[in-house]
Amino acid sequence: MHEGAVLLNIKTRFQRELIYTYIGSILVSVNPYRMYNIYGTDMVLLYKGHALGENPPNKLNALTNSLFIIPKVLFCFFYLLFSGESGSGKTEATKLVLRYLAAIQHTSNIAQQVCTSPLMESFGNAKTVRNDNSSRFGKYIEPINYNFSGVISGAITSQYLLEKSRIVFQAKDERNYHIFYEMLAGLPSQQKRAFYLQDAETYYYLNQVQLHQICTLGQDYRRLVAAMEILHFAAEDQASIFRVLASILHLGNIFFQRHEVCIWFVILFDVVSLISAQEIRVVDAVAKILYSLLFHWLTEKINSQVYPHQHTLSISILDIYGFEVSDLTFNSFEQLCINYANEYLQFFFNRIIFREEQEEYSREQVLWQDIPFSDNQPCIDLVAAKPHGILRILDDQSCFPQATDHTFLQKCHYHHVHNPLYIKPKMPTPEFGIKHYAGRVTYQVHKFLDKNYDQVRQDVLDLFIQSKNKQVSAVPPGAGGEDGEVTKHFMVILWYVSYLFLSFLLFRCNPFFVRCIKPNNLKVDELVSHQLRHSGILETIRIRREGYPIRMQFDVFLFRYYSYINVLFISLFFSITTQEERRCLVKCICHIIFSKQSFPTLVLSLPRALIVGISYSTKTLIIYCLSGSGDAGSLLSAFKLHKSKHLKFRNYTQIFESHIFLFFQVGPSYVQCTHGPVGRT
Numbered sequence: 001m002h003e004g005a006v007l008l009n010i011k012t013r014f015q016r017e018l019i020y021t022y023i024g025s026i027l028v029s030v031n032p033y034r035m036y037n038i039y040g041t042d043m044v045l046l047y048k049g050h051a052l053g054e055n056p057p058n059k060l061n062a063l064t065n066s067l068f069i070i071p072k073v074l075f076c077f078f079y080l081l082f083s084g085e086s087g088s089g090k091t092e093a094t095k096l097v098l099r100y101l102a103a104i105q106h107t108s109n110i111a112q113q114v115c116t117s118p119l120m121e122s123f124g125n126a127k128t129v130r131n132d133n134s135s136r137f138g139k140y141i142e143p144i145n146y147n148f149s150g151v152i153s154g155a156i157t158s159q160y161l162l163e164k165s166r167i168v169f170q171a172k173d174e175r176n177y178h179i180f181y182e183m184l185a186g187l188p189s190q191q192k193r194a195f196y197l198q199d200a201e202t203y204y205y206l207n208q209v210q211l212h213q214i215c216t217l218g219q220d221y222r223r224l225v226a227a228m229e230i231l232h233f234a235a236e237d238q239a240s241i242f243r244v245l246a247s248i249l250h251l252g253n254i255f256f257q258r259h260e261v262c263i264w265f266v267i268l269f270d271v272v273s274l275i276s277a278q279e280i281r282v283v284d285a286v287a288k289i290l291y292s293l294l295f296h297w298l299t300e301k302i303n304s305q306v307y308p309h310q311h312t313l314s315i316s317i318l319d320i321y322g323f324e325v326s327d328l329t330f331n332s333f334e335q336l337c338i339n340y341a342n343e344y345l346q347f348f349f350n351r352i353i354f355r356e357e358q359e360e361y362s363r364e365q366v367l368w369q370d371i372p373f374s375d376n377q378p379c380i381d382l383v384a385a386k387p388h389g390i391l392r393i394l395d396d397q398s399c400f401p402q403a404t405d406h407t408f409l410q411k412c413h414y415h416h417v418h419n420p421l422y423i424k425p426k427m428p429t430p431e432f433g434i435k436h437y438a439g440r441v442t443y444q445v446h447k448f449l450d451k452n453y454d455q456v457r458q459d460v461l462d463l464f465i466q467s468k469n470k471q472v473s474a475v476p477p478g479a480g481g482e483d484g485e486v487t488k489h490f491m492v493i494l495w496y497v498s499y500l501f502l503s504f505l506l507f508r509c510n511p512f513f514v515r516c517i518k519p520n521n522l523k524v525d526e527l528v529s530h531q532l533r534h535s536g537i538l539e540t541i542r543i544r545r546e547g548y549p550i551r552m553q554f555d556v557f558l559f560r561y562y563s564y565i566n567v568l569f570i571s572l573f574f575s576i577t578t579q580e581e582r583r584c585l586v587k588c589i590c591h592i593i594f595s596k597q598s599f600p601t602l603v604l605s606l607p608r609a610l611i612v613g614i615s616y617s618t619k620t621l622i623i624y625c626l627s628g629s630g631d632a633g634s635l636l637s638a639f640k641l642h643k644s645k646h647l648k649f650r651n652y653t654q655i656f657e658s659h660i661f662l663f664f665q666v667g668p669s670y671v672q673c674t675h676g677p678v679g680r681t
């Protein structure tokens with residue numbers, strides 16, 4: 001088992017339209033970029049109530065279904081963590097899982113709305129170079145609650161790290177948030193006039209990209225309004241939302257039509273006191289905070305509609321934006337935050353997978369040796385450790401009025417120049433590089449300090465608070481930083497990643513990982529193997545393979561191998577009740593299978609060490625053997641002695657099938673099996 005084999009497997013499955021593959025309990029999902037007909041009710045029923053691995057992982061339902069195996073244990077916490085590059089399919093997978101949960105629970109229309117949330121998508125997604133519908137905020141959905149009858153009663157969505165800079169600036173080939181285009185394409189002309197709105201081309205915040213890319217249709221607007229209605233948004237709320245959005249667009253043009261916009265601003269905002277353009281010194285900052293207030297209000301509003309009232313079993317879903325690495329685009333503070341969050345998630349993943357494995361073996365009383373695994377702690381430390389991690393330095397510098405992006409960079413060079421994961425540029429360019437687990441990324445430090453600081457003046461916030469428009473006046477506490485204290489993005493990320501890890505440790509939550517992979521039709525192998533390597537999938541396979549990768553419940557084991565043993569054993573198995581007795585019996589059966597009492601005498605006469613595995617159908621006995629060892633000759637001659645045409649000899653090295661077992665260990669609940677790779681044996 002190596003990278004090429006895993007890659008080939010995933011590729012072959014992908015070509016057969018099998019986009020989901022299990023690796024242990026981890027689900028690998030390859031983005032097909034077209035909707036397969038695999039999420040219908042028939043599939044829901046097929047997966048409902050079955051254990052992980054019982055059904056093929058052709059459908060994501062398989063994974064979500066595993067969550068329903070354990071509902072007997074109340075107050076369990078589950079986490080579904082989606083990760084992968086931007087455009088690899090995390091958000092779509094999240095939606096499919098939620099839709100599945102809603103479908104099997106016959107959930108109300110409202111809960112389904114949260115699940116698919118076109119509203120959040122319009123306000124929080126945008127076209128980027130990597131993904132036409134990229135989520136520009138992190139999403140944490142919790143809990144999708146069940147009351148005692150097992151029906152989803154609601155969900156809370158938390159959003160974090162909304163990419164505010166996109167409101168005022170978009171890189172080449174990217175766009176602002178969908179909502180602006182949807183509004184301009186679909187708003188009835190009467191309302192457009194009321195908000196002094198014109199075409200998208202008019203607005204500085206929208207026309208920085210080439211106009212041919214602005215092609216949103218009115219149907220998105222209708223979908224949006226329908227979603228608002230399902231969630232009981234009053235007509236006045238809807239109007240207020242568009243009013244704030246219009247204000248933001250007008251703000252963007254303030255430099256060109258200062259006087260006119262100032263009047264619009266007053267009209268649209270319903271602010272009590274007249275303000276002059278001079279008072280809004282940092283127009284862009286105002287636009288950004290306005291949008292984030294609106295986004296915050298929207299999330300709260302949706303949550304209030306679907307707030308769960310009973311807490312029993314909870315499943316939380318995390319959809320974080322993907323690792324962003326590209327030499328072609330400008331990597332800045334936002335990318336560092338995103339990549340750090342992903343780096344931490346990887347750390348979390350490594351720890352859990354490793355720890356889970358260890359715990360499983362000790363629970364199952366199976367012998368094993370400690371397995372080393374690659375740890376990305378040094379990279380986490382480089383970015384965030386106290387006192388000199390890069391984000392710590394940034395935070396520190398944000399408190400010094402004289403500090404600049406340049407002084408920040410110099411401090412980073414000073415502290416980390418000898419760190420093997422840190423890259424100081426050869427030329428004195430304003431950038432630094434980090435070797436992340438997923439690859440090298442170069443970050444340009446331009447505006448790092450501003451972005452981390454992101455302070456909004458208290459007088460501007462006071463102005464918002466006076467607005468009659470509740471989307472604007474509902475300024476959350478600390479929005480601008482009380483008493484002028486800086487808003488530390490960094491703290492937000494740190495909080496979120498630590499929260500995840502702590503909840504795992506403290507509440508023993510059960511995380512399920514979905515690793516999303518983005519294929520590339522032109523160079524599929526190269527791109528996919530890069531993602532496989534960097535998502536820790538190969539490492540996970542290695543850890544699993546070093547131990548016992550195949551775990552079968554006793555009855556599954558018996559069902560599979562009953563043809564080797566006496567039927568008596570099976571009836572005995574089902575007649576005894578204690579786990580310990582069953583375990584002893586299964587041990588005994590394993591022994592029988594391997595000592596071949598019921599096989600042709602020929603098998604007994606073969607040198608035992610060379611037999612890797614045996615499979616037995618009604619007609620043919622297949623014996624898998626190792627070749628290349630000194631005893632191979634005697635083995636072959638033993639075979640030649642037996643002329644039966646129903647006996648086949650296969651060279652193990654030519655065969656790659658899951659039923660080649662060499663080592664069995666019987667724990668309290670499973671038979672643990674491992675392949676017998678040639679070298680190891």
Ligand SMILES: Nc1ncnc2c1ncn2[C@@H]1O[C@H](COP(=O)(O)OP(=O)(O)OP(=O)(O)O)[C@@H](O)[C@H]1O
Pocket residue numbers: 031032033034035036084085086087088089090091092093130131133134135136320321322516
């Ligand atoms: N299971 C799927 N079936 C069909 N199409 C899919 C599937 N998953 C993803 N896609 C397609 O790929 C596009 C990108 O997927 P998605 O937006 O979920 O990526 P993402 O990983 O969430 O990206 P980002 O991190 O940028 O938000 C979707 O708009 C959709 O067209």
